[in-house]
Amino acid sequence: GAGVSQTPSNKVTEKGKYVELRCDPISGHTALYWYRQSLGQGPEFLIYFQGTGAADDSGLPNDRFFAVRPEGSVSTLKIQRTERGDSAVYLCASSYSSGSSYNEQFFGPGTRLTVL
Amino acid sequence: KQEVTQIPAALSVPEGENLVLNCSFTDSAIYNLQWFRQDPGKGLTSLLLIQSSQREQTSGRLNASLDKSSGRSTLYIAASQPGDSATYLCAVMNNNAGNMLTFGGGTRLMVKP
Numbered sequence: 001g002a003g004v005s006q007t008p009s010n011k012v013t014e015k016g017k018y019v020e021l022r023c024d025p026i027s028g029h030t031a032l033y034w035y036r037q038s039l040g041q042g043p044e045f046l047i048y049f050q051g052t053g054a055a056d057d058s059g060l061p062n063d064r065f066f067a068v069r070p071e072g073s074v075s076t077l078k079i080q081r082t083e084r085g086d087s088a089v090y091l092c093a094s095s096y097s098s099g100s101s102y103n104e105q106f107f108g109p110g111t112r113l114t115v116l
Numbered sequence: 117k118q119e120v121t122q123i124p125a126a127l128s129v130p131e132g133e134n135l136v137l138n139c140s141f142t143d144s145a146i147y148n149l150q151w152f153r154q155d156p157g158k159g160l161t162s163l164l165l166i167q168s169s170q171r172e173q174t175s176g177r178l179n180a181s182l183d184k185s186s187g188r189s190t191l192y193i194a195a196s197q198p199g200d201s202a203t204y205l206c207a208v209m210n211n212n213a214g215n216m217l218t219f220g221g222g223t224r225l226m227v228k229p
Binding site: 004031033035040041042043044045048055056058059091093095103104105106107108109110112 | 120147148150152157158159160161162165205207209215216217218219220221222
């Protein structure tokens with residue numbers, strides 16, 4: 001079956017611009033996660049959705065970052081007034097449910113964002 | 117705050133060797149621990165998930181162990197092959213911090229033919 005998909009695979013933008021990154025989770029997965037990975041480091045948590053609601057957004061670095069999941073499936077990560085420090089690979093993951101030790105997360109290929 | 121450390125940061129071995137990758141974490145109150153593989157420029161592929169009540173999991177040539185009380189996990193790769201070359205990441209899910217995964221920095225493995 002289809003895995004987690006993310007678009008675009010690469011995004012180059014100029015400082016100050018607005019960008020949207022899209023994630024399409026595995027069908028039937030109710031939980032969706034966004035992570036950010038800088039070069040040579042492990043991914044860092046940004047935000048987690050259970051259904052349509054953001055259950056935990058404690059990892060968002062500041063108010064320039066926002067994410068939505070209006071119908072409980074596809075999610076969009078939105079970054080306003082991009083800065084060079086936002087350059088990273090943005091990873092999306094999904095899982096069947098939350099609050100369980102059986103909660104295995106499956107990751108998409110990521111979107112590489114470059115802010116010039 | 118949970119912190120995850122992976123040692124070594126990089127490892128180069130000849131083909132055929134058995135090897136061990138190490139992962140340690142500071143807070144033992146975890147739901148589970150996952151090992152991932154990441155190829156250059158790619159996403160993460162889940163290799164093994166160990167629940168907090170388990171001691172180990174096996175898949176093919178891979179064996180992962182978990183010692184929750186001491187905050188350690190190891191990934192054992194038997195009879196390594198050049199195709200095993202990748203970055204290996206471990207991640208823990210805390211049972212008091214929602215469902216976020218906290219990742220280590222990874223071990224970059226190179227298996228030489």
